[in-house]
Amino acid sequence: MHLGALFIASHVLTSGSVRETARRFQLSPSTISTAIHNLETELAMTLTERASGELATLIASGRVLEGLKPIMAAIAELGRWAGHVGAGAEIDEAWASRISIKIVTMERFLEVADQGSINRAARRLRLGQPQLSLQLANLEKFLRHRLFERQAQGSVLTEEGRRAYQIFMAISQAWNDLKSSADERYRRTARSLRIGSIIPTGSESWVARCLGSLVSEWNARRNNNAISLVSMTADDLREALKNGRIDVAILDSVFGLESFRHRELLQTDMVVIAPPDSTETSVADLVAGHPICMPSPRTGLGHAAMAFSYERAPNRRRRGQDITAADSLPVIVDLVANHGYVSFLGRVSAMPIADKVRIVDLDEHLPMSYHVAFNHRKAAADACTVIIEAAARITSEAVVKTAAVA
Secondary structure (H helix, E strand, O other): OEHHHHHHHHHHHHHOOHHHHHHHHOOOHHHHHHHHHHHHHHHOOOOEEEEOOEEEEOHHHHHHHHHHHHHHHHHHHHHHHOOOEOHHHOEOHHHHOOOOOEHHHHHHHHHHHHHOOHHHHHHHHOOOHHHHHHHHHHHHHHHOOOOEEEEOOEEEEOHHHHHHHHHHHHHHHHHHHHHHHHHHHHHHHHHOEEEEEOOOOOOOOHHHHHHHHHHHHHHHOOOOOOEEEEEOOHHHHHHHHHHOOOOEEEEOOOOOOOOOEEEEEEEEEEEEEEOOOOOOOOHHHHHHHOOEEEOOOOOHHHHHHHHHHHHOOOOOOOOHHHEEEOOOHHHHHHHHHHHOOEEEEEHHHHHHHOOOOEEEEOOOOOEEEEEEEEOOOHHHHHHHHHHHHHHHHHHHHHHHHHHHHO
8 A cells, every 4th residue: 555545545535526536636536446445455344335326435434534644644744844735835635646655665664764774674574685775765766855874884864764754653653553453353354254134024024033043043152253144135135245245145036046055945925915904805906006115126025026016917007106116124014004005025024924914815826935045154054054944943933823823
């Protein structure tokens, strides 16, 4: 990582714009994006994301900006010392954004200063003496100051070198503080088992109960891998599994799992959920008399429901305002239970909320299946086994309970 990239990244996190930063520093947008990407890689954390073509900074970026403040102050001091100031004695931003000094080069300079000898520093750094001498010469050339007096007994800092030492030490300490936090995050991430699931209908849903059973059993076994949980749509889960952001995914569709290890979790069929006070007995009458809210096509359930409503009900009045897509199942359940909407769910997801909504069978059986996909880690395969066993137990309990009530 070089200082120019840190200066660029700090401005992007402050302004929230790659293009504005590129115009301000007269650099290409790709150069600006690379600086941010390199900082995210070094710190092992995501600082920005794209939303509708615009850059959005994440919560973590605030902490990083705070950590970069001492480095930005040191860069400003470096610019004033090297004579690169603009109007109002402010640092020349064009120069600062192009500082090619790498942090590793500064740390090698500090090692030579501490050892008082290029030869001793080269041995400690396991570098060739000519290579280290060349790096120091290039550093002096860039700064336009002589940093060392070469004497018989070694290398001694000049007055300018002592000032450079103070600046580089401040940068090195601030950078190491940022990196130490990143290293600890990386160690926690490497130890953790990251589980992603489709969004549960609520705390009583079979998905939520499966995940609760997994965490309880996993921790009771005192596994070395801590579990972290996240809920996403099926499309996002596949992408996260592909990119290594999660280890295990519970999905409501088998689509796109060909390249992953996966097992069937359970089978069910699709049903309509309707307001508890509704009286219509057929699906056609329900969708004709009520607004519809269902999961978006980015979910397996939403894709199947959309296919049913558009392909198998050709006489349905379909205006855009009649169908609302939502990726929050709790919101969908509330719209059905309290606001007169109808929706589609897998029967296994509808049964736990049977006291809140009416469950109406489709005119024809429409099968659905849920799957669990996982990567190569043994811990991921072990977690899948626990999830499958929990799903079988929980869904069988629900069937028995429903039969007893009937």
